[in-house]
Amino acid sequence: MREYPSDRVDLRSDTVTQPTAAMRAVMQGAAVGDDVLGDDPTVIELQNKLAKMLGKEAGLFVSSGTMSNAVAIRTHTNPGDEIVTESTSHIYVYEGGGYATLSGCSVALVPGKLGIMEPNDVAMAIRKSDGSLGHYPNGSLVCVENTSNRGGGTCYPQETLDSIAKVAHDNDCQAHMDGARMFNAAIATGTDPARIVRDYDSISICLSKGLGAPVGSVLIGSSDFIAHAHRWRKMFGGGMRQAGVIAACGIYALDNHVDRLAEDHVRAHRLAEAVNAMDGFTVNLDSVETNMVYINGELSAPQILEGLAANGVDVLEVGPTAVRAVVHLHITDEDIDRTIAAFAAL
Numbered sequence: 534m535r536e537y538p539s540d541r542v543d544l545r546s547d548t549v550t551q552p553t554a555a556m557r558a559v560m561q562g563a564a565v566g567d568d569v570l571g572d573d574p575t576v577i578e579l580q581n582k583l584a585k586m587l588g589k590e591a592g593l594f595v596s597s598g599t600m601s602n603a604v605a606i607r608t609h610t611n612p613g614d615e616i617v618t619e620s621t622s623h624i625y626v627y628e629g630g631g632y633a634t635l636s637g638c639s640v641a642l643v644p645g646k647l648g649i650m651e652p653n654d655v656a657m658a659i660r661k662s663d664g665s666l667g668h669y670p671n672g673s674l675v676c677v678e679n680t681s682n683r684g685g686g687t688c689y690p691q692e693t694l695d696s697i698a699k700v701a702h703d704n705d706c707q708a709h710m711d712g713a714r715m716f717n718a719a720i721a722t723g724t725d726p727a728r729i730v731r732d733y734d735s736i737s738i739c740l741s742k743g744l745g746a747p748v749g750s751v752l753i754g755s756s757d758f759i760a761h762a763h764r765w766r767k768m769f770g771g772g773m774r775q776a777g778v779i780a781a782c783g784i785y786a787l788d789n790h791v792d793r794l795a796e797d798h799v800r801a802h803r804l805a806e807a808v809n810a811m812d813g814f815t816v817n818l819d820s821v822e823t824n825m826v827y828i829n830g831e832l833s834a835p836q837i838l839e840g841l842a843a844n845g846v847d848v849l850e851v852g853p854t855a856v857r858a859v860v861h862l863h864i865t866d867e868d869i870d871r872t873i874a875a876f877a878a879l
């Protein structure tokens with residue numbers, strides 16, 4: 534592990550990354566203010582920088598991807614509305630049902646292929662209160678996840694993204710992208726980030742995943758949307774005072790850690806191919822487009838975890854016989870060799 538205070542190969546998630554020495558240096562020198570009063574210059578710089586990179590007007594720094602999605606959903610919807618999202622999406626599976634509790638919304642689930650929805654399926658899932666004699670909730674927001682985490686780190690084809698946004702807008706819905714790993718998609722598909730998100734009304738970007746910052750996400754959208762989102766962030770308790778210290782890491786990550794995501798993708802692919810070639814394990818190689826590898830085994834997930842851990846390799850249990858390995862900026866070629874050897878020894 535490069536620049537990591539442990540000799541274990543930690544592949545549980547790309548969220549385990551720790552601030553590098555260069556990042557700690559920018560934290561040390563960061564100019565700060567009070568972001569709740571709106572005068573932290575480093576937070577403002579980060580928000581403006583990312584908004585510009587995505588071709589949008591404004592951004593809002595928040596503590597996590599979960600908060601970013603929650604603020605987006607609350608800003609776009611009214612209680613009694615329904616959101617439309619893929620059945621394995623992070624918003625549905627892993628955010629504590631926040632859409633229901635914090636926004637008062639129900640959810641319409643769309644089955645996807647490796648986490649990727651088809652526009653026609655999205656269209657069929659949108660229910661409108663108008664014209665239903667009051668029977669239906671009001672579908673008002675479509676959420677896509679790019680890359681799709683449970684899909685295996687898969688990327689949406691651009692035409693599918695564009696069509697889903699059109700379906701949303703044609704049906705009087707807003708379109709939100711959970712772009713926790715959108716930069717992985719940009720690198721993997723060779724597409725300008727601004728083009729990827731062009732037709733989306735809001736985008737959540739995580740700085741603390743593949744980009745390697747310690748904390749934080751930024752919600753991006755129009756000035757009007759962000760002004761409303763600001764109020765919800767306040768109510769959700771998400772205002773942070775001298776947040777420039779962590780925003781500085783986000784700026785550093787955007788400047789230095791985007792292009793290098795390509796290395797993670799190459800390493801993930803090498804790991805996937807090697808493990809898939811072993812007896813007793815399968816990886817759907819079609820799903821390995823970015824930095825994630827979902828592995829199914831003949832052994833139980835706890836047995837796989839325990840066996841790998843004994844050889845200094847940590848992965849995440851994601852099903853009875855399934856584990857996930859995620860490649861990130863601390864992982865070297867030697868770590869991948871060690872991981873392959875640890876799988877071979879099981």
Ligand SMILES: Cc1ncc(COP(=O)(O)O)c(C=O)c1O
Pocket residue numbers: 596597598599600623624678680681682711713714739750
């Ligand atoms: C696709 C996706 N969205 C949102 C999140 C939530 O991010 P956080 O853990 O910062 O709340 C994650 C976290 O892994 C994620 O994978």
